[in-house]
Amino acid sequence: MQLPTFADVEKAHRLIAQQIHRTPILTSESINQxxxxxxxxxxxxxxxxxxxKFRGASNAVLNLSKADALKGVATHSSGNHAAALALAARMRGIAxxxxxxxxxxxxxKKAVAGYGAIITFCEPxxxxxxxxxxxxxxxTGATEIHPYHNFHVIAGQGTAAKExxxxxxxxDVLLCPVGGGGLLAGTALSVKYLSPFTQVIACEPAGADDAFRSFYGNQLFPSIQPKTIADGLLTSLGEMNFQIMKEKVDAVVTVPETAIVEAMRLIWERMKIVVExxxxxxxxxxxxxxxxxxxxKVGIIVSGGNVDLGKLPF
Amino acid sequence: MQLPTFADVEKAHRLIAQQIHRTPILTSESINQxxxxxxxxxxxxxxxxxxxKFRGASNAVLNLSKADALKGVATHSSGNHAAALALAARMRGIAxxxxxxxxxxxxxKKAVAGYGAIITFCEPxxxxxxxxxxxxxxxTGATEIHPYHNFHVIAGQGTAAKExxxxxxxxDVLLCPVGGGGLLAGTALSVKYLSPFTQVIACEPAGADDAFRSFYGNQLFPSIQPKTIADGLLTSLGEMNFQIMKEKVDAVVTVPETAIVEAMRLIWERMKIVVExxxxxxxxxxxxxxxxxxxxKVGIIVSGGNVDLGKLPF
Known part of the structure; x- marks a missing residue:
């Protein structure tokens, strides 16, 4: 199993720079206080x-050979990766x-459909x-692009921490949420190359603590009936992601649901941004x-902002 | 009644530049589409x-003579102006x-108290x-700083449109919400000086349409039992604000409550920002x-982001 390195993150960044946003870094005096x-x-x-997710999906799509690209890409996803892959595919003109x-x-669902994906619904x-x-x-002969257990996806996700x-x-510290581990693995590659003394800490809901158990148990345990409001973190840690995590991540911490909602509220109220x-x-x-x-000095990767406004926890 | 001009907006900008944020201008491909x-x-x-509101409040506080400043400032306000005045006062070290x-x-309430204001509650x-x-x-001998019928407040609010x-x-067009008319008057001063051919259109809830009635009736009509989710726009148009509006604003349009909620949702979902x-x-x-x-090309002044997350209309 070949694992990506920071050189792959750099390659990814050059490849996708034209189609991603270099997103802003926000600060908040009141949260600091x-x-x-x-x-x-x-x-x-x-x-x-x-x-x-658009970073990794873009890198995966742009790394396909012309022949493979013509047959399209495919994935199963609960949402953000699917939307990201759909848009990246559309930008390359493939299915x-x-x-x-x-x-x-x-x-x-609306977002994925809106980006022109061909959707097949299935049981959950x-x-x-x-x-x-x-x-x-x-x-179809399409190439599967896994949401996180994928060389190019991991390299692409690492570009956020690189920026x-x-x-x-x-x-001093960089905090990163962990679900499947695509963002975490890419982040760890970038941080430990660019600033080896910066601690990388993975943050996980206690109700979906497979990364915590795997990291400290030193073997890959799957999620079993995970339950958390953090719906992007329900998936089980991937094998490649675990390998990188073991080598590059300093610690994993878990948090209760009440703290997730409180933190979300703090960000919305004080920073005036919508985060999931x-x-x-x-x-x-x-x-x-x-x-x-x-x-x-604490870096935080704000992973996304796709929430169903009709179902807020406030 | 002396009305501010663009020169006063410029003066205000020089005076408050050190303590305000030069806020970002965001764009959204999906909203454009x-x-x-x-x-x-x-x-x-x-x-x-x-x-x-922090712009106008800062300008008013910084324009006080030393002797007046020592006695503090005072206002009645449903919220944003009060918080703004409290912070501006604290930054000058006055009550x-x-x-x-x-x-x-x-x-x-929490915000105003948090900025150190001395609060007196009263009937609504x-x-x-x-x-x-x-x-x-x-x-106390404090100087009243009216939320919008105030020379320096209007000049300060104009700095947002100037930026x-x-x-x-x-x-081509600049759209601005109107309540008391502080933001609208300041905006109109800046736009019509810097770009006379840009249309300035005031936007108002149909349930609080005193600016609409006043503008087209050519006399100042107060709000009578206004009712709208846009709680920042419940106040009646001020006299100074009306004078500037008559001279500099091109049109006033009104909107139903359903459209306000739909627009708010569109901004939250597509731009990932919290707006009131x-x-x-x-x-x-x-x-x-x-x-x-x-x-x-349409400019929109996003006036603020203070919402009670426990009472969202979604």
Missing amino acids: ILGGQFFFKCENFQKVGAF AHVVMPSNSPEIK SLEARESTLRDVISR LMEDSPAL PSSAVPLAAVLEGKVEVKGK | ILGGQFFFKCENFQKVGAF AHVVMPSNSPEIK SLEARESTLRDVISR LMEDSPAL PSSAVPLAAVLEGKVEVKGK
Whole structure:
């Protein structure tokens, strides 16, 4: 299993630079005052399709050979990756086949359809998603682009942290949410290359703590009936992602649901930006005292902003 | 009655530049596609205290003589102006006395208290607010800073549009919400000086249409039992504001409540920013077809982002 390195993140960045947003880094005096650290929020909620996923999807699509590209790409996803892949495919002029669970949030279904994907709905189980995807691929010859267990996807996601390190002062700590581990693995590659002494801490909902168990148990444990409002973090950690994580990540911390909602509210109220629950998990770790931030410069990757406004937890 | 001119906006800008944020101008490809214009959103929701009001309050406080400043400032306000005045006063090291209706949104009460104002609560009627304020002023000798019928406040509010005109390409139209008319009057001063052919259109909830009636009736009519979700626009148009408006504003359009909520949702979902209902009124006018935007460059002043997350209309 070949793992990407920072050189692959750099290659990815050159390849996708023309079609991604270099998202802003926001700061908030009031959040700094409340929490006692100096925070730098890398706002991927302002990325195209509203999430960092567009970086990895773009890199995967742009790395396809012409012959493979002609047959299109395919994935099963609960939302952000699907929207990202659909848009990246459309920008290259190829087809995107998306298998989605029928219970996905409305806003994500609309987004995926809006970006021109060919959607096949299935039951909301991993088995149904995988078997439906196999059918689609055998029928079309499309290349599967896995949401996180994928060389080019990981390299692409690493470009967000690369930009953050380039555009902010030297950080003491970088906090990153972890679900499948695509963002985390890419982030760790960038941070540990560009600033080896910056701590990388993965932040995870206690209700979906497979990365925590895997990291400290030193073997890959899957998620079992995960339950969290952070719907982007329900998936199980991928194998490639785990390998990179073991080598490059300093710690994993978990947070309760109440802290996620409180952190989300803090970000919305004080920073006036819309972020999805998954993006609030790192700040929740700070609220819970799981990360020491006093007097430190703390980077946070805000993963996305796709929430169903009809179903807010406030 | 001496009215401010663009020269006063320029003076204000020099005076307050050190303590305000030069807020970003955001664009959204998806909103442009949906509505057919090219939109430039001047994001005063990212201003200090979360609203443009900090500009005018800062200018008023910084224009006080030393002797007057020592006695403090006072106002009655439903929220954003009060928070703004409190912070501006604190930054000059003087007292801010705020008379607030007891039914103001929680988030606004907390904000005003958090900025160190001395709050006196009163009944939610204009009479109670005015008489309570008179008491406070006679006791303290504080200078009243009216939220919009005030020379320096209007000049300060005009700096937002000044920045928008300086930082964006030439605009065909500028849309501005109108309540008391402080933002509108200041905006009109800046736009008509810097770009006389840019249309300035005031946007108002149909449920609080005193500016519409006053503008087309050519005399100042007060709000009578106004009712709208856009709680920043409930106040009656001020006299100075009306005079400037008559001279510099091209049109006033009104919008129904449903369109305000729809526009607010569009901004939250597509731009991933938190804006208050008042800020959505201009885009509501576009959704309603009250403003022709096809192929035009359209500036919108996003007035603020202070909403009670527990009481969203979605």
